[in-house]
Amino acid sequence: MYSASVYIALMHFPVYNRNGQVVTTAVANMDIHDIARTARTYGVKRFFIVTPIPEQKELVSRILHHWKEGYGAEFNPSRKEAFDMTEVRKDLDEVLASIRKTDPEVQLVATGASLDNALIRHDALGKAIRESRQAQLLLFGTGSGLTKDIVDLADCCLEPIRGPAAYNHLSVRAAVAITLDRLLGR
């Protein structure tokens, strides 16, 4: 087990759409389930679903309640275990305020398929997580990725995932899985 706290946030705003416009994406039920299970598998401390839209926050809260305390908790205890560390927040400030209650110093790491500046390699970040106590918050964008404003806020950017092919259109669910495995899986 590694020693630093690792957090992840799935951002639904501010992100780009396919045309480069800043939008708020809808929360996908599948994202919540998939990413919570992956996060729990890799020992992530908390998974934050970030959306500024009150109705979307309410929807996510109801889904989480179903699996944490409602019928779902009895039906599928392993899903409860994954959702016990999953929370919904309105923005990055709220996420950071929540993390700082237990981890006052946290490094913000942006991720994305087209990042090319201030890159840190997966092996270097994985080593830092294993060997230091510096908490890390990994930011993942939905839609076509995090906006420049959010990337500029981050302390560093993680090198994009590349396969052997030129094609580079992973889903955010696959990107989270591969990223956590590269950082925490060995």
Place this chain on the structure above:
Amino acid sequence: MYSASVYIALMHFPVYNRNGQVVTTAVANMDIHDIARTARTYGVKRFFIVTPIPEQKELVSRILHHWKEGYGAEFNPSRKEAFDMTEVRKDLDEVLASIRKTDPEVQLVATGASLDNALIRHDALGKAIRESRQAQLLLFGTGSGLTKDIVDLADCCLEPIRGPAAYNHLSVRAAVAITLDRLLGR
């Protein structure tokens, strides 16, 4: 780029449900999209969606047609590119017959969270793929995993994915992503 052909099959039958009964699972639209994109990213030669139910085959064919040749192909060319190597088949025999037209010799590799017999490690299989021309077909189970009959048919079993935590309930979409990255991503 590696030299062997790698194929993957997502099996909807025969698989276990949560109670250990042999069932046919429903095809999930999200699986098709996610796994096709991941497969394309890692240079997989073909992704087979396997279901014996005619109505499910028809549904998958319609989804694939939409993105390969219908409106979707124009709307999202990168999705077309992923779906161009995605096919639906009724069973493993049909998959093997299709592969053998171009790759007469193919090794069957079972995957699953609870496999414990005849295990091959990710690095060993990755090395084999890079250094030999032996084609590989990776079998992924939906539901609670491939049945013993299918596992027994396979030439070998891939070591299960483990994170640092004891929890071990990845979605099949996450398992495919992590497996392909471990085998083909470096």
